Amino acid sequence: MEFYLDTANTEEVKKASRLAFLDGITTNPSIIAKEKVDFKTKIQEIATLIDGKVWCQATGSTADAMYDQAIEMNSWGKKMVIKLPMNFEGLVAAGELVKKDVEVNMTLVNSLSHVVLAAKAGVTYISPYVGRTDDQSFDGQRFIREALQTIENLKSPTKVIGASIRGPQIAVDLANAGIDAITMSFDTFEKMVQSPLTDLGLAQFTQDWTNYMDDLKGN
Numbered sequence: 001m002e003f004y005l006d007t008a009n010t011e012e013v014k015k016a017s018r019l020a021f022l023d024g025i026t027t028n029p030s031i032i033a034k035e036k037v038d039f040k041t042k043i044q045e046i047a048t049l050i051d052g053k054v055w056c057q058a059t060g061s062t063a064d065a066m067y068d069q070a071i072e073m074n075s076w077g078k079k080m081v082i083k084l085p086m087n088f089e090g091l092v093a094a095g096e097l098v099k100k101d102v103e104v105n106m107t108l109v110n111s112l113s114h115v116v117l118a119a120k121a122g123v124t125y126i127s128p129y130v131g132r133t134d135d136q137s138f139d140g141q142r143f144i145r146e147a148l149q150t151i152e153n154l155k156s157p158t159k160v161i162g163a164s165i166r167g168p169q170i171a172v173d174l175a176n177a178g179i180d181a182i183t184m185s186f187d188t189f190e191k192m193v194q195s196p197l198t199d200l201g202l203a204q205f206t207q208d209w210t211n212y213m214d215d216l217k218g219n
């Protein structure tokens, strides 16, 4: 399973870059806008900070505009993934970019119809948004499981990346469902790492070790 963090914050990206298993950094226009710096500069900075893939989204509203933007963005780093919105214009642009061997992610995938169409377009990844689906009182994880099944039925090589993951247990459930990739905020990632039991256990080990060393020294 590929593992991504969804952030454009320089400190978070630097910290994340120390994780050997990190497959890359995903972004979206809202995440970039929060940083209040030039889009290209920001993406190029991320691409120099990490070894993995850098995902950035085309913001044009027509297929031609998205295509031109995607070709430009694809040169901003060595391993770029271009995100396109799951609509008609996005599908047209995707088809042309796939022909040029550009890695494309169809984002904002919200139905099994979207899954079928994006798979037919031959994109590398599709992103169903688990949290935002749950927000609308639909079952985000069920949608992911159905999307995985649809992709398998189609014998499509398109990978499913679970996005909008709002908590550690959701990430675990998606891993158990056999998802191809997940992306989450740095905050959710930190929640996956943290455990009060680990902190308490480590504090005890540290205390016992300090006492032992003191005893050896005859203190």
Ligand code: E4P
Binding pocket: 006, 026, 027, 028, 107, 127, 129, 131, 132, 163, 164, 165, 183, 184
């Ligand atoms: C995916 O690539 C999206 O950027 C992201 O996962 C959206 O998450 P959110 O719904 O928490 O904003």
